[in-house]
Amino acid sequence: xxxxxxxxxxxxxxxxxxxxxxxxxxxxxxxxxxxxxxxxxxxxxxxxxxxxxxxxxxxxxxxxxxxxxxxxxxxxxxxxxxxxxxxxxxxxxxxxxxxxxxxxxxxxxxxxxxxxxxxxxxxxxxxxxxxxxxxxxxxxxxxxxxxxxxxxxxxxxxxxxxxxxxxxxxxxxxxxxxxxxxxxxxxxxxxxxxxxxxxxxxxxxxxxxxxxxxxxxxxxxxxxxxxxxxxxxxxxxxxxxxxxxxxxxxxxxxxxxxxxxxxxxxxxx
Numbered sequence: 001x002x003x004x005x006x007x008x009x010x011x012x013x014x015x016x017x018x019x020x021x022x023x024x025x026x027x028x029x030x031x032x033x034x035x036x037x038x039x040x041x042x043x044x045x046x047x048x049x050x051x052x053x054x055x056x057x058x059x060x061x062x063x064x065x066x067x068x069x070x071x072x073x074x075x076x077x078x079x080x081x082x083x084x085x086x087x088x089x090x091x092x093x094x095x096x097x098x099x100x101x102x103x104x105x106x107x108x109x110x111x112x113x114x115x116x117x118x119x120x121x122x123x124x125x126x127x128x129x130x131x132x133x134x135x136x137x138x139x140x141x142x143x144x145x146x147x148x149x150x151x152x153x154x155x156x157x158x159x160x161x162x163x164x165x166x167x168x169x170x171x172x173x174x175x176x177x178x179x180x181x182x183x184x185x186x187x188x189x190x191x192x193x194x195x196x197x198x199x200x201x202x203x204x205x206x207x208x209x210x211x212x213x214x215x216x217x218x219x220x221x222x223x224x225x226x227x228x229x230x231x232x233x234x235x236x237x238x239x240x241x242x243x244x245x246x247x248x249x250x251x252x253x254x255x256x257x258x259x260x261x262x263x264x265x266x267x268x269x
Contacts (some may be wrong), residue, residue, distance in 0.1 A: 056102030190250025
């Protein structure tokens, strides 16, 4: 069988100090030596399904169609939690059914232009011969992704499934003159990424009173460097949502921000 041109991405909480990621790559390349493997990230905090869900949602649209995104953030490994392959708009997700697709599933919603097809991973002929209770990334997810990259039909992997696990997505509350949102991610620069989209802000006003923790900001930057070094700022980041940052520093450390902190925006008519 000739292998189609495919990309497999890996998103895990394994870190890079152990051999786990390399072992998964070895399994994939042993099945399809011609596939391109891309490390999306291995720095998801341990067992942090929410972080994994936001990460894959932020990244998957930037890959070619038919990419296979393998997500192994799996605190339920070895239990009866389901393993799945989900196809959305010619993109494949190989992962545990534990909520890691929550943002992606909310994004497509009921949009019939992006139909979803999901199957349970049950056909053991696409697994490694021996299955560990603690490393399904190696024994199940990696080989299944590799076989998909060779063109194995989704229907061969297992039966169709519905009602995938989703956790509630934090959405901002918008009233006449106020938006209340939350910090949903802190990146490695210490920037606090919120759930308040650029569209929500644009529809609200052009001048704002932005409050988070003990910090008040009154304008949106177009660039971090528009503020002096060490100064806190608000900016629409590359993900299209409001970020709270410090030019040349960490808003997480400098402002004491954390996941779930409330961000309140007010404006005048």
